[in-house]
Amino acid sequence: VRRWTVRFLGDECRVASILAKRLSELAEREPDVMVRSQLACTAKRLPARDGLPIVQRLLERGLDSDDPHLPVLLWWAVEAHALDAREQVLKLFATAQAWERPLIRVAILERLMRRYAAEGSEAGYTACAQLLASTPAPERGRMLAALDQGLRDRPSAARNREAEKLPPKLAELLDTLWKDNPTGVTLICLAARLGQQMAYDRAIALATDPHIPQATRLTLLSLLGEMGKPTCVAPLLKLLEGNEPEAVRLAALNALQSFENDEIADMLLRSYPKLSSRLRSRATEILLSRKTWARAFLQAIDTGRFPAQEVSTEQLRVVALHKDRALDNLVHKHWGNIQAGTPEEKLAEVRRLNNDLRAGIGRVAEGRVLFRKHCATCHKLSGEGESVGPDLTYANRKDRDYLLLSLVDPSAVIRKEYLAYNVQTADGCFFSGLIVEQTPNAVTLLDGKNQRIKIARNKIESMQESPLSLMPENLLKQLTPQELRDLFSYLQSDTPPRIERGD
Template identity: 30%
Template sequence: MRSKWFAILGMLLWIARPTAALALDEAATLALLVRTIQQSESDGVRSSLMKGMLRGLEGRRDVQPPDEWNSLATELARSDDPSIRDAANRLSQIFGDTAATERALATLRDPLAPDSQRQAALASLVSQRDTGLAEELESLLDVDALRLDAIRAYAVIATQDAPRILLSRYATSPREAQSATIETLATRKAYAKELVRAIKDQTVPREHIPSYIARTLRELLGQEFTAVYGEIPELEKNVSERIAKFKRLITDEALATADARRGRVVFQKTCGACHLMYGAGGKVGPDLTGSNRANLDYFLLNSVDPSGDVPEGYRTQLVQTVDGRVLTGVLAEEDSRRIVLKTVDQPRLVIAKDEIEARKVSEKSMMPEGQLEQLPREDLFDLVKYMQTKSQVEAAE
């Protein structure tokens, strides 16, 4: 319980204080936290306070360390608790300690290190934009526990060979890795050009490109993209006619022979990347468990016209960074120093505001348009049947 309250203290010092005083308070707050950690004899308290510091400094680089940090870091490095050693090393990286970066690289390269430690090391090195990381990424694609993180790291650590490396593995990669590859190659103009070539030569099937990625690629490349992909279909003007068409199809008789278990599988493929249902799925869009999803009119209106009435908290954000990335997601958090996006592949993508060159809010939802039209009739009926369930059902095999 005591550790919990210290964790809350650490978080409040960084998140709940007035943003106008942020710059003035930072040095004093860091010094206070470091002194508190020094004075504590509880590993739980120390760990909790450092977690609060890491959360508050998330996305930051080359922060001026408190005067007493170096001596404290040396002490923490001798701790028997690996989580304390790891947190201290991550903080030292944020404070610009090159020795801490080398330790993280050593952990990442160590095949005998626990997967969780290697994942944490990779995340910290990506966050700090370590230039030596580029040489490590290709080998990490062969490590199951690190593959997705390594693919996404290429979005931050730009290399000329990234498209060739990722696309050469595309055909044999699992679907999740293919999705991460598409998302990564859509973040930079040079990468995007290679992705378009891959669509043209069918290395990447056109149908693998989600609509929100297609819109991003159109923003980046314009005619160069649409000449290969084709125009991105926009919704028909008369939404009510399209809803009426589906209501004529989705009859009580059709639903009587539908299978909610198969519908769960359809949901997982078409909706589950962004939406929660019964506790499973993504968190980009709203949780559908408690929504009015059983009402056919409600379901059709939100499916047929997903951009018709997008709540403010779910509007698509397009962010261009000073290092040339283009990122698409939904705003999860924002303060005076950073924004946090939720994307299909990354539930928490932190971007420092001083790294943002341009930013706009799109009127379009990230939810694909015309999605119901692309479903076979049986899949459509099964999906509607699943959406009308009152409790989770077992997925069909």
């Protein structure tokens, strides 16, 4: 009865002042979690003067820190009033006392910082300054990270400004923190996003310094690619030429894909033979993603400079998106027809593979090794592998025909959560992958190698659903008949083989 009463009172989005007071008093003593949940929902609907006191009472009681839903409901109630009742919200949460309340600390403060930063306005930055000033020193790292994330969530117009005019209070706070910790990666990132040239220059210097911890360098390399300033291209190219760890060179490659600069293609073509197999694979994807770069790369293969066997048909899919007959002809010359097979061809392939499977017995342990090599990049089985594609643990694995058809023709049936998209940027670069995150300002894709690609919406020319699965056809053709039996033996096993120490 209490829950429904609270619900009905909130449906009209306004209550008399005496009822608002009674709801606040109920929030202070209500023992039932379902009623407290409804109080949070009603507080979101009511005007700030009536809703925020309800939220305050629920947060101060701190009963629901471990509840899976109520902390989020309380945040939604705060967020609903964060802009139109900014002063009232800050009076509640920009205080040292707020940090002493576990539920406020866990559910509200970082989200509130991120929300105000994402506004991208002077009023928002002033609110951030108030929150940061009230933060205890041991917690500043968390709030700075939230501020940095909020800056990434800003509208495109705000993110593209050369330099932000910060309110004096926030500028003073950041300057003080910068002097105390001039190499702090979070501070460098947020200052660079606010248009501070000194921070951007520091990011380049640290990202290219071999004495800096690798994790810091990888974060800063990602920042440089995200910001897209051409001045970082030359330092990034030097990282590829130098004697750097593979992870650093890979991060530099990923950052360079953001730039339409033919020097990048020239450098990749010169360095290609000396790169490790993993770096060559990534360089191939980058070179094929732009039409002029793809032409230079495919012509180099055509003249015998690079072996065609190193380029997979999966990587060549993007070439068709350029809609260039000369490129299509080069692909056909060296790799044949890479389009999907006809239904008759696929049915014949299923029959051939079935015959191979019937011809002998598979070995589960060897099959697990093959699963790790060919499948685990995208699929999980019994807790092992990645989650780009469906979890095979719960698939219909006992049905051999089902498995064969799924492998031979992966695009026949694609569940909606695994639909891939082709994205073309305004500067002619193509990306393909699953959409794993969308914000008003960016789209994040996950490609077939479990790599995340974040693309600013203001750079997207077109985004279309792909008729093809991320999973390529003909995966099984590279296996011998015995390897095929081993793989299927593992895929269809009830339990995975025991993992030996050191395995």
